Amino acid sequence: GEYMTDSGCQQCGDNTFSGAGASSCTSCPDGKVSAAGSTSADDCTFGSHTPPPIVSPTYPSRIESCNAGEYMTDSGCQQCGENTFSSAGASSCTSCPDGKVSAAGSTSAGDCVFAPESKGRDLKISISLLLALSAAMMIFR
Numbered sequence: 001g002e003y004m005t006d007s008g009c010q011q012c013g014d015n016t017f018s019g020a021g022a023s024s025c026t027s028c029p030d031g032k033v034s035a036a037g038s039t040s041a042d043d044c045t046f047g048s049h050t051p052p053p054i055v056s057p058t059y060p061s062r063i064e065s066c067n068a069g070e071y072m073t074d075s076g077c078q079q080c081g082e083n084t085f086s087s088a089g090a091s092s093c094t095s096c097p098d099g100k101v102s103a104a105g106s107t108s109a110g111d112c113v114f115a116p117e118s119k120g121r122d123l124k125i126s127i128s129l130l131l132a133l134s135a136a137m138m139i140f141r
Contacts, residue, residue, distance in 0.1 A: 001037035011037045017044065065089035068107035079105045085112065 002009040003022045012018050012025035017038035028034050028044035038044065066077035068088045080086050080093035085106035096102050096112030106112065 001039045015044075017041060069105040083112070085109060 001018060002011050003018050003024050004010075014036050015028045015033050016025035017028065017034055017040055018025045019039060026041070028038075028041070032044035032046055034043045034045070065088060066072050066086075068090075069086060070077040070079055071086050071090045071092050082104050083096045083101050084093035085096065085102055085108055086093045087107065094109070096106075097109070099114055100112035101115045102111045102113070
């Protein structure tokens, strides 16, 4: 799959091959193709050549990309948390715009919605009521 040059070994290109100790690469017979680095005429086949899938040496069994609503970590795909979202293949999740919320695993900015007003309004009413009751209790002491 390689040949010797003045600067060292070089890999044979697509549609060529070489044996051990070769000084050049040999072309595949007409109509046949091979991957770069092929070592014999047996590697030359009819049809189109599809290179083998590239596997990351750091993560040999790693999935190459995650689904929408997930992001890639060293240990694989993880679901995006609440108030964030991601598209397919993301390496991180994006926060929803200010004032908007989303469920865990959201897949787009469209999943981010304004927080229901009732929670904030109920809290304001509760605080107002508590202050009024405290004031009333001080008056009637």
